[in-house]
Amino acid sequence: MIDCGEGTQLRLGKYKVKINRIDHIFLSHLHGDHYFGLIGLMSTMHLFGRTKPLYIYGPTPIKEIIDLQLKHSQTELNFDVHYFFTDQTESEIIFENRDLIVKKFPLNHRIFCTGFRFEEKPKNPKINKEKIPQDFSLSNIHKLKKGEDIYDEAGNLLFRNEELTLPPKRSRSYAYCSDTKYDESILAYISKVDLLYHEATFANDMKERAESTFHSTAEQAARMALKAKAEKLLLGHYSVRYRELDIILEEARHIFSESFLAMEGNIFEIEE
Ligand SMILES: [Zn+2]
Ligand SMILES: [Zn+2]
Numbered sequence: 001m002i003d004c005g006e007g008t009q010l011r012l013g014k015y016k017v018k019i020n021r022i023d024h025i026f027l028s029h030l031h032g033d034h035y036f037g038l039i040g041l042m043s044t045m046h047l048f049g050r051t052k053p054l055y056i057y058g059p060t061p062i063k064e065i066i067d068l069q070l071k072h073s074q075t076e077l078n079f080d081v082h083y084f085f086t087d088q089t090e091s092e093i094i095f096e097n098r099d100l101i102v103k104k105f106p107l108n109h110r111i112f113c114t115g116f117r118f119e120e121k122p123k124n125p126k127i128n129k130e131k132i133p134q135d136f137s138l139s140n141i142h143k144l145k146k147g148e149d150i151y152d153e154a155g156n157l158l159f160r161n162e163e164l165t166l167p168p169k170r171s172r173s174y175a176y177c178s179d180t181k182y183d184e185s186i187l188a189y190i191s192k193v194d195l196l197y198h199e200a201t202f203a204n205d206m207k208e209r210a211e212s213t214f215h216s217t218a219e220q221a222a223r224m225a226l227k228a229k230a231e232k233l234l235l236g237h238y239s240v241r242y243r244e245l246d247i248i249l250e251e252a253r254h255i256f257s258e259s260f261l262a263m264e265g266n267i268f269e270i271e272e
Contacts, residue, residue: 001022001024001025001026002025002026002028002116002176002178003026003027003028003034003035003178004025004027004034004035004036004037004038004041005032005033005034005035005036005037006032006033006036006037007037008037008040008041009037009040009041009044011264012041014265015265019041019044019045019048020045020048020050020052022041022054023052023053023054023055024055024056024057024095025038025054025055025056025057025058026057026058026094026102026104026116026176027056027057027058027059027062028058028107028113028114028115028116028176028178028179029058029059029107029109029111029112029113029114029178029179030058030059030061030062030065030111030112031111031179034178034179035058035062038056038062038066039065039066039069039070042054042066042077042081043075045077045079046075046077046078046079049078050078050079051078051079052079053079053080053081053082054079054080054081054082055081055082055083055084055095056081056082056083056084057083057084057085057086057094057095057102057104058083058085058086059085059086059087059112060085060087062083063083063085066081086104086114087112089106090106091103091104091105091106091189092104094116098121099120099121100118100119100120100121101118101119101121102116102117102118102119103116103117103119103189104116104117105117105186105189105190106186107177107178107179107180107183107186108180108181108183108185108186108214109178109179109180109181109214110179110213110214113178113179113180115175115176115177115178115180115186115189115190116175116176117173117174117175117176117189117190117193118173118174118175118176119171119172119173119174120171120172120173121171122168122171123168123169123170123171124145124146124147124168125144125145125147125161125162125165125166125167125168126165126166126167126168126169127141127144127145127164127165127166128164128165128166131163131164132164144161144164144165147161148161149161150164169272170272172194172195172270172271172272173192173193173194173195174193174194174195174196174197174270175189175190175193175195175196175197175228175230176197177190177196177197177198177199177224178197178199178237179199179201179214179215179237180198180199180214180215180216181210181211181214181215181216181220182210182216182217182220182223182224184224184227186224187224187227187228190224190228190230191228191229192228192229192230193228193230193231194230194231194232194270195230195231195232195233195234195268195270196224196225196228196230196232196233196234197233197234197236197262198216198221198224198225198233198234198235198236199215199216199221199235199236199237200216200217200218200220200221200235200236200237200238200248200252201213201215201216201217201237201238201239202215202216202217202218202239203217203218203219203242203247203248203251204217204218204219204251206239206241215237217251218235218247218248218249218251218252218259219251219252219254219255221233221235221252221259222251222252222253222254222255222256222259223255223256225256225258225259226255226256230258231258232258232259232260232268233252233256233258233259233260234260234261234262234268235248235249235252235259235260235261235262236261236262245261248261249261
């Protein structure tokens with residue numbers, strides 16, 4: 001999960017997302033609209049009898065904030081909480097498993113704030129069952145899956161990998177730029193993502209306010225997507241002053257046609 005605003009638990013319930021499936025929570029920064037839901041969510045996990053650890057990635061004070069709330073409610077969680085602090089300003093890998101890498105990178109906001117890039121690792125080729133010889137061994141299948149060619153014991157090439165496999169599915173990427181002003185130094189971290197989420201708090205009428213509050217306009221978000229060569233742009237974090245969001249979408253699409261409004265309950269799938 002990325003960021004955890006006040007209404008998170010209610011929305012998880014409404015959209016039937018199982019709370020216990022959440023193991024990793026990435027927090028961009030410590031403005032309340034990005035983390036006020038965390039203690040509530042953790043308390044519910046505790047009440048539901050969670051025992052598996054929870055991993056939280058965010059600025060250092062988050063541990064102090066959570067610990068203090070737990071202390072004064074005399075709550076001892078049934079599960080361990082592991083923190084990974086994101087305070088260094090440079091980009092680095094903060095999570096990695098067999099399938100996925102997550103990197104954080106600096107944004108340009110009023111307080112310390114990081115973005116996150118999620119990237120699938122290169123996938124294995126798929127076995128082309130129609131081409132596999134009858135007596136083919138299991139160990140050779142494993143070799144094919146790792147992308148290797150097949151040799152006989154004397155070292156002669158029997159099959160090249162691509163003769164017996166289909167190309168792997170593509171590796172997808174997603175970057176999340178929560179609160180930030182327009183800053184081209186971020187481009188290096190979000191280049192060529194399939195889907196870019198970028199805040200678009202204001203439209204052009206509030207460009208100066210965007211600058212002074214360290215936020216972006218829709219047009220600036222779209223410019224970032226264009227310059228980063230992203231496939232698609234998701235806009236969000238709209239100021240409450242915009243009852244209708246058409247203006248936000250219009251201004252973004254004027255620069256980058258593959259722009260979309262992130263709205264509550266929407267699902268955006270990235271094709272493999
Ligand atoms: Zn903020
Ligand atoms: Zn915010």
